[in-house]
Amino acid sequence: MKEDITNPTHSFKDRAASVAISKALEFKLNAVGCASTGNLAAATAAHASRAGLPCYIFAPVGVEREKLSHALSYGARIVLVEGTYDEANWIASRFAEEHNVGIVNVNIRPYYVEGSKTLAFEICEQLGWRSPDHIIIPMASGALLNAIDKGLNELKTLGLIDGDVRISGVQPEGCSPIVSAYREGREYIKPVRDINTIAVSLAIGNPGDGVYALRTIHRTRGTAVSVTDQEILGAVRDLARLEGLFIEPGGAVTIAGLRKMVEERLIEKDEEIVCLLTGSGLKTPHIIQHYVPQPFIIKPSIGELKKMLEVEKLA
Amino acid sequence: MPKVKLVLPSILACSGDKVREIEASTIRDVVEYLCSLRPDIKSRIISHDGEINTFLNFYVNGVNAYFIKGVETELKDGDEVSVIPALGGG
Numbered sequence: 282m283k284e285d286i287t288n289p290t291h292s293f294k295d296r297a298a299s300v301a302i303s304k305a306l307e308f309k310l311n312a313v314g315c316a317s318t319g320n321l322a323a324a325t326a327a328h329a330s331r332a333g334l335p336c337y338i339f340a341p342v343g344v345e346r347e348k349l350s351h352a353l354s355y356g357a358r359i360v361l362v363e364g365t366y367d368e369a370n371w372i373a374s375r376f377a378e379e380h381n382v383g384i385v386n387v388n389i390r391p392y393y394v395e396g397s398k399t400l401a402f403e404i405c406e407q408l409g410w411r412s413p414d415h416i417i418i419p420m421a422s423g424a425l426l427n428a429i430d431k432g433l434n435e436l437k438t439l440g441l442i443d444g445d446v447r448i449s450g451v452q453p454e455g456c457s458p459i460v461s462a463y464r465e466g467r468e469y470i471k472p473v474r475d476i477n478t479i480a481v482s483l484a485i486g487n488p489g490d491g492v493y494a495l496r497t498i499h500r501t502r503g504t505a506v507s508v509t510d511q512e513i514l515g516a517v518r519d520l521a522r523l524e525g526l527f528i529e530p531g532g533a534v535t536i537a538g539l540r541k542m543v544e545e546r547l548i549e550k551d552e553e554i555v556c557l558l559t560g561s562g563l564k565t566p567h568i569i570q571h572y573v574p575q576p577f578i579i580k581p582s583i584g585e586l587k588k589m590l591e592v593e594k595l596a
Numbered sequence: 597m598p599k600v601k602l603v604l605p606s607i608l609a610c611s612g613d614k615v616r617e618i619e620a621s622t623i624r625d626v627v628e629y630l631c632s633l634r635p636d637i638k639s640r641i642i643s644h645d646g647e648i649n650t651f652l653n654f655y656v657n658g659v660n661a662y663f664i665k666g667v668e669t670e671l672k673d674g675d676e677v678s679v680i681p682a683l684g685g686g
């Protein structure tokens with residue numbers, strides 16, 4: 282598992298935002314911003330405040346409140362669009378066109394990807410400068426999956442790694458336009474508008490890099506699977522209980538996907554697999570209510586504690 | 597033909613105006629106009645089956661034409677068509 286939750290804003294998006302905003306400073310832009318499904322918002326806002334630039338964030342109303350509060354705390358201005366991520370995105374695009382603003386996923390996007398690819402560098406570095414057999418990646422727009430591929434190819438060109446890496450992607454079933462295209466053998470993406478998933482950070486119905494993600498998956502002999510909310514929650518629970526890792530649904534889809542790939546025999550027994558865990562569970566604390574017991578509330582008395590222990594059959 | 601307001605991203609407007617008025621009765625006419633502006637990227641605008649490629653999105657008064665009637669989406673006088681390149685996330 283490659284957990285990437287100890288960055289300044291607790292998701293892999295810090296990698297992308299930090300490079301993009303450094304470039305915005307170099308280009309002498311007046312302000313920065315992004316369209317976000319949640320995680321990019323906090324990352325952009327944090328790096329903008331460090332850079333001393335105003336920050337404008339466009340997000341669909343469905344984004345988790347915790348993620349918005351997080352971004353707001355850095356002083357960002359947030360515009361909530363009553364619609365999908367794709368609708369927030371087109372508003373952000375128009376905003377970028379009409380003002381001298383660097384929107385990290387729109388007009389300074391090439392640099393965003395340069396940041397994301399460092400995740401591939403770090404995986405190989407941590408394995409002692411070699412590549413794993415297979416990397417499993419959460420997909421929303423498909424950008425991260427392609428960035429990982431780019432990073433691996435660069436290391437290979439430099440002679441720092443050799444061997445081929447299978448690259449696979451996972452999407453939540455309630456928003457899986459890339460996986461549908463893969464399954465149906467299509468080379469193009471059919472955007473979806475009716476989105477329903479607990480993995481809100483992956484809720485992009487019209488994935489800009491979907492076609493490229495499909496090509497990367499095919500080229501590397503990877504695969505693509507979708508997972509249900511129930512399967513995602515199971516992965517979040519198991520990561521916490523078995524590994525001590527508290528991961529948000531969007532970041533945990535890879536473990537649910539891995540399970541499915543094993544069941545469907547899409548994985549070889551001897552494969553060395555790296556699953557990316559891209560965002561912290563602290564960003565979506567409300568979701569654990571779906572599977573954890575409530576805490577005990579007792580009066581400060583040993584009698585009450587004993588009663589509780591009896592109920593729990595711990596005594 | 598109805599006169600519509602076309603809003604182009606810089607990469608398609610090249611050095612011309614980003615906002616222009618063109619005559620178009622469907623999105624197909626807008627697409628043809630774009631293909632005449634940039635014949636080099638025609639295959640990126642239209643897919644092999646004649647549908648809009650999702651590399652570009654056509655928003656008609658704020659609604660993605662893909663979800664209306666695709667290239668057959670009808671336009672009327674005064675409609676605003678915004679052309680937005682595909683965007684990553686998120």
Ligand SMILES: Cc1ncc(COP(=O)(O)O)c(C=O)c1O
Pocket residue numbers: 292318319320321419420421422423424425426482483529531532559560684685686
């Ligand atoms: C937690 C998390 N993982 C992965 C992704 C990958 O997204 P994309 O495929 O758009 O690069 C995102 C994007 O928002 C995310 O928030």
